[in-house]
Amino acid sequence: MITVLESPIEGYFVITSDNLVFEVKGVVHPENRIIAYLRYVPSESSSTGFKKVYDLDEREKYLREKYPEYLWNSEPHGRIVQSVSEEKIESILDPVDRLAQMREADEVTHLERESVVLARKLVEVTEIEWSNIGITGSQLVGVAGKESDIDLVIYGSTACRKFYSGICTKIDNIPEVRRYSGQLLENHVLFRWEAHTDLHPLLIEIERNKMLQGLIGDYHFFIRLVKTQSDLDYVYGDLSYQMRGYQKISGKVLGSNDSIFTPCEYQVECTSIPNLEKLISYRGRFTEQVSTGVQFEAFGRFELVTDHRDDDQYMQLVLGERSTDYLIPTE
Incomplete structure (x- = not known):
């Protein structure tokens, strides 16, 4: 069957040659590698042969101790991310x-x-x-x-x-x-x-x-x-990110048209941080969370984003990497 996609994106799963199961995250990926998070690991005690790994920190710990080759330094992200290289892919689940x-x-x-x-x-x-x-x-x-x-x-x-x-x-x-x-x-x-x-x-x-x-x-x-890659106007490497720590902020939602997607995105303004432009999340619980025009309060991780196509820079708040992250309307 011919689908609308050319390469694995959010929703796909990848099974590796080590019998690990990863869930593909996002839409934008580097050449010869898929950014994906560990989801299932082999388990002799399970009737399915696999055990689900929930916590993000637990997933990273498992890989660091047993399969560090799946922890990869993504230069544009400015940090280590979980990913599967092309040679490690055993099968792709569509x-x-x-x-x-x-x-x-x-x-x-x-x-x-x-x-x-x-x-x-x-x-x-x-x-x-x-x-x-x-x-x-x-x-x-x-x-x-x-x-x-x-x-x-x-x-x-x-x-x-x-x-x-x-x-x-x-x-x-x-x-x-x-x-x-x-x-x-x-x-x-x-x-x-x-x-x-x-x-x-x-x-x-x-x-x-x-x-x-x-x-x-x-x-x-x-x-x-x-969204699919054809819906976006950038590719891997066009944008780079620098972590700036965790913080609670408040502001106003200027646009929520992309709040329905995974990853979701909100355009915002914040008087205390003038160059803050977006709230983003790769977690489904942050979709449909606030709407255009409302005041909001949020806690998450700050990133400085550089758009190398025009050398523009702005801040965004990433939600959902910790259980303590949240986004709520305040009116």
């Missing part, structure tokens, strides 16, 4: 191909059947093409269990915006699809924002109104909207 296989399979699990049903309902109401939608997460890797969620991904800026527009007006009318409410909503917020119990009343209201998540039957689902 979300669009996997969903197509599930649609055509004679025998599927209950989770797979519900995943296909959800995907079909979403394609029907949003009128996107099947070539733009795939399944990622544990079902893509083949390690899904009874407690697994449904992780869908939509590719291409045009398809993503069409999808989001459709879902915003029709999600409450899709049979069997429910948005979070009541105790399920509270449990969802506790899971996503465990480190911020003091903010839970506000976070409950934020999560209640998000469109890219919910339930079908007893299964939780989350939908990532991902």
Whole structure:
């Protein structure tokens, strides 16, 4: 099946020659290498043969102790990043191909059947093409269990915006699809924002109104909207980053059109830091978090960004690398 992509990006997984499973992060990658985070490691005690590694620090520690060759100094990022070199790639798992296989399979699990049903309902109401939608997460890797969620991904800026527009007006009318409410909503917020119990009343209201998540039957689902390389006007190396430490800031959201994507982005202004232009995150929980025109408060890691195409420099705040990071409206 021909998909809309030419190379692995967000939502894809890579299996290495060391039998490690990495999740591809972002859209922009260097030649002969994929920036990706360790997600599953071999485990003899697991029925699937793999164990999921959650914490980012734990992933890096595992690699540093056992497979340091997957820790690579990315000069534009100005730091060590997890990545897989071309010669280490054993196989690449494509979300669009996997969903197509599930649609055509004679025998599927209950989770797979519900995943296909959800995907079909979403394609029907949003009128996107099947070539733009795939399944990622544990079902893509083949390690899904009874407690697994449904992780869908939509590719291409045009398809993503069409999808989001459709879902915003029709999600409450899709049979069997429910948005979070009541105790399920509270449990969802506790899971996503465990480190911020003091903010839970506000976070409950934020999560209640998000469109890219919910339930079908007893299964939780989350939908990532991902741009492709052709949607971007830069390539690896055009931008470089210098870390500037962690800080709490406040300001005003000037634009949130790209807040629906993974990675997500918010254009902002901050009177105390005049050259701060963006908030960005590679974590799904920061999508749809604040909207244009609102005042915000955030905690994350500062970066000085240099655009080498025109020698422009600006600051951005990166959210989601630590559990203590947050972004909330303040009005």
